[in-house]
Amino acid sequence: MAEIRKYTVNVPQEKLDRLKRRLDDYEWPTALSDESGWDYGTPQSDIKRFHKHWKDKFDWREHERRLNDLPNFETTVSVDGFGDIDMHFLHYQSEVKGAIPLLFVHGWPGSVLEGVKMAPMLKGGDGKPAFHVVAPSLPNYVWSGPALKRGFGVPKYAEACHKVMMNLGYDQYVVQGGDWGFVICRVLTHQYPKHVKGIHTNWSWAAEPKWTAENPKPEKYSEREMKQMKQGERWSPFGQGDGRGYIAIQSTRPATINHMISDSPVGLLAWIWDKLVDWSDKYPWTEDEVCLWVSLYVLSRAGPDAASYIYYEALHDPASLGIVQSYIDCPLGLADFPVEICNNPKSWRHTMGPIVYMEEFDKGGHFSGYERPDAVAKGLCEMFGKGGGAYGVVEGKDGY
Numbered sequence: 001m002a003e004i005r006k007y008t009v010n011v012p013q014e015k016l017d018r019l020k021r022r023l024d025d026y027e028w029p030t031a032l033s034d035e036s037g038w039d040y041g042t043p044q045s046d047i048k049r050f051h052k053h054w055k056d057k058f059d060w061r062e063h064e065r066r067l068n069d070l071p072n073f074e075t076t077v078s079v080d081g082f083g084d085i086d087m088h089f090l091h092y093q094s095e096v097k098g099a100i101p102l103l104f105v106h107g108w109p110g111s112v113l114e115g116v117k118m119a120p121m122l123k124g125g126d127g128k129p130a131f132h133v134v135a136p137s138l139p140n141y142v143w144s145g146p147a148l149k150r151g152f153g154v155p156k157y158a159e160a161c162h163k164v165m166m167n168l169g170y171d172q173y174v175v176q177g178g179d180w181g182f183v184i185c186r187v188l189t190h191q192y193p194k195h196v197k198g199i200h201t202n203w204s205w206a207a208e209p210k211w212t213a214e215n216p217k218p219e220k221y222s223e224r225e226m227k228q229m230k231q232g233e234r235w236s237p238f239g240q241g242d243g244r245g246y247i248a249i250q251s252t253r254p255a256t257i258n259h260m261i262s263d264s265p266v267g268l269l270a271w272i273w274d275k276l277v278d279w280s281d282k283y284p285w286t287e288d289e290v291c292l293w294v295s296l297y298v299l300s301r302a303g304p305d306a307a308s309y310i311y312y313e314a315l316h317d318p319a320s321l322g323i324v325q326s327y328i329d330c331p332l333g334l335a336d337f338p339v340e341i342c343n344n345p346k347s348w349r350h351t352m353g354p355i356v357y358m359e360e361f362d363k364g365g366h367f368s369g370y371e372r373p374d375a376v377a378k379g380l381c382e383m384f385g386k387g388g389g390a391y392g393v394v395e396g397k398d399g400y
Contacts, residue, residue, distance in 0.1 A: 107179020129399020153313030232342030356389025
């Protein structure tokens, strides 16, 4: 069995002092004289509010104490062609003998925090199945080690996550993820079909079917579907929408934008806040929450800029993107939230795989594990619990 080490978050004081100096010395950019709202991007008034809180009220050490109350661990995995990587992860172990191993994979600009609210809802009881929840920090993110070599793309992120599960002795497991978590989980099911036995996701990024006489194209889509397709057009790297700027630059010139991301905590705050607002469903973000989300990147092990390189590797790897939208023969559960950035119509979704659970929710966005942990947990329990379409898929682990 591979070594599993307890992990303690302990940011050096000199890093915190440097952050404080940068916040104190920040020079504000020029702004339009009239109120432009979000038309030009992140409003300066928002960033000034967060900047003041971050500089004068935010207590990293208090948050660090809370983070260390979580079940933090670390293990070393060897990724083929890239050597050893130290992987941080949260491990919520259930006392239920038949608990189902669940790998939760976060995305950008998120972290393992996206799974923290949900994990306690998956402990079982009251007729619900129990899960062992494993939530790794992806390589280059937060407390996991760096993987800063050309070619470390989605299949390698998937390999690193899979080997965390192998190190824990979970030979078979199920997966849940959105954003990059969705992409990585799809590749996991393709690369490791003997190990990954079910996938639940809050992102229905399905390929359009080949319409035939037996399977004709719908004459019209629902109002909800039309709104979701329009939202997808805004961010798509292949389209012309006004939300695609972040993905265009991070997938083509990450090293260029990384000079700003690395040098300017306030710049990174504006970069991330843009997405927290645009992609969530009117979630009431507090100053402390936002400052914590951004601080995790600023103070991360590999550096605040390291997370951007996955965009370049993924968008220059058409084979992996093809896998993501291909048919994968693994039980599939879909949670449909109205403000997800790209949910394609129901009539397309069978192209993803055998759907055994699908539910629409009336509220929630891209960060559903954080915004609507109750809904995500509900879907997992219904999908893998007794009577669910993926009940008993993990040998000897039915959740009870």
